[in-house]
Amino acid sequence: MPTIKDVARLAGVTVTTVSRVLNNRGYISDATRQKVYQAMEELNYQPNEIARSLHRRKSKLIGLIIPTVSHPFFGELAGFIEYYAHLIGYKVLVCNSLLDRKKEKEYIEMLKSNRVDGIIMGSHxxxxxxxxxxxxxxVTFDRCISEKIPYISSDNYEGGKLATTLLIQKGCKKVAHISGNLQLQLLANKRSQAFIELSKEHGIESVIVETELNVFDITQYEMMIRHLLEKHPDIDGIFASSDVMAAYVIQICYFLNKRIPEHIKIVGYDDIKIASLFVPPLTTIRQPIEEMAKCAVELIVKQVNKEPFERENVFPVELVERLTT
Amino acid sequence: MPTIKDVARLAGVTVTTVSRVLNNRGYISDATRQKVYQAMEELNYQPNEIARSLHRRKSKLIGLIIPTVSHPFFGELAGFIEYYAHLIGYKVLVCNSLLDRKKEKEYIEMLKSNRVDGIIMGSHxxxxxxxxxxxxxxVTFDRCISEKIPYISSDNYEGGKLATTLLIQKGCKKVAHISGNLQLQLLANKRSQAFIELSKEHGIESVIVETELNVFDITQYEMMIRHLLEKHPDIDGIFASSDVMAAYVIQICYFLNKRIPEHIKIVGYDDIKIASLFVPPLTTIRQPIEEMAKCAVELIVKQVNKEPFERENVFPVELVERLTT
DNA sequence: TTCAATATGTCAATCGTTTGACATAAAAGA
DNA sequence: TCTTTTATGTCAAACGATTGACATATTGAA
Structure with missing residues (x-):
């Protein structure tokens, strides 16, 4: 691989000059600039970003820790984060913790070793x-860690409220909620809180089942939901705390011959792309994933540049009513 | 951030010694080793991987270029690639080309500048x-670029054959295929080729529609499929070249009151996780995504280590029959 | 006692780039 | 003509770690 020295030699100038054209500083005549560009072209020269990073002590790297990029919600989030990072010259190092405490810790160490300029934590x-x-x-997603660390979340309480209210309005008499793991101190728990409060407020019978940690044990999810619907066959409304979870519910209802939305109504959360393709298309609470991703990148950059930033970044949520309610 | 010098100073040894314990080379007494570890602990020292990378001229970084991580197939692929890379100490830089030629080129340049140890190309x-x-x-996914560059793909022809044959066996009289973009010289085109050959061989009427480049224009897909089914209302079997595409088909059939699988049968491709959650659960051609991802990482590593490797890595495909056929 | 193995230190180059300080020379403006 | 401005060069340190060559000192074993 050619270095700046090779370019300098070929262009008949010094490395200082090459560096000057590379970084646009000091005086450079057009003639020299052209010579240098030509030499770079000829050698197919790419400045070594590692050396640059070392010197300027900025890696232009953002670490992203999420449960897994193969989960549609985090996949979309990661996609947008990378998109906005790329716009301003940042690269993204993706880390899938699989919600494993040990891996999460390892990844943080690794990212520190690699001197990333910032870390976006979506796994807790x-x-x-x-x-x-x-x-x-x-920057944190959906968790408030300390006074100093900014966080991003959707308006979880409002989302839970919208979902629960919709089910009640639509005439549900007994509602269930499938929550995420409530041990983790996530802001998403407010969805459950809203569900509890609202159903109580309206005097509606309600039941909650909590999801285990291991996110992707398919059969376990199935069992849980099946069990729920068999134990409480009179449930006529379900608020799932994610669209993927709602997909399980829809399918199990299909197998149980419960018609949606006639016998049972379902509301999801997230509004991942594929939710609109479910059969029937899923009613859900939309998180503005793109805006949240953009915000995450901006919050990192602001911190890097020591600019002021908001600590609390709660994004409005929107009820997207489709055909499961 | 503390450097190796700070550690040396605090431990009362030289940087050479610290480096020796860090890299396990030369003679080191237990006592010194402990002193050094303690100093590192105390300072919360993390060796600067950037400096290390610069020196050893290995970044332990793999660049991954895909259309977008928010597409379920690529999300799962990326997840597994990161998983296997992490196992052997590699990090993954994810790049979403959005199938934009300019971005793809930019990303390649960027990855070169960052001296990644290898590039996995899944966008072409x-x-x-x-x-x-x-x-x-x-390493390339689904495209054969040159004599030297190894590629990975599923057995596309076999996949197309399995799908088409299944539709025919199940009694379809007129089958359709929704292909990816056939201009791109992808190996996935063999799926279409198999479809054409097999349907012709069995004397079955067939029609193909080709997908445009812009992957995620939802309404466009809808229009296309709707148009297809309206123009050919007698189609009773569809082979979609991805599960996501199949999801569109399923939904449109639902709206058109075509019952699956009674009126029309559908086969997808990929077997992404969520395919089993569709209603009805999707019959599809399974690509062994995890094995392919593992292979991609191994192929990079083998090239890095100048070990011999296979150029053609075609993975067997499996018919997963669920309820859409 | 002597030799080898073990343990640590010293020194400096290297990886590729940036940058500051300074020198020099040509071109341009007053 | 004299002074700026512009254009380039020279030199060397710095970023943080690794490593080779060599020196020295302490062990322990023969």
Missing amino acids: TLEVEEYMNVNYPI | TLEVEEYMNVNYPI
């Missing part, structure tokens, strides 16, 4: 204290 | 020649 199995000595620009 | 809008001066370990 670690204790709050563990973040204390991460003296990095950091 | 570029001309073959453009790859010529990528003198990197490289």
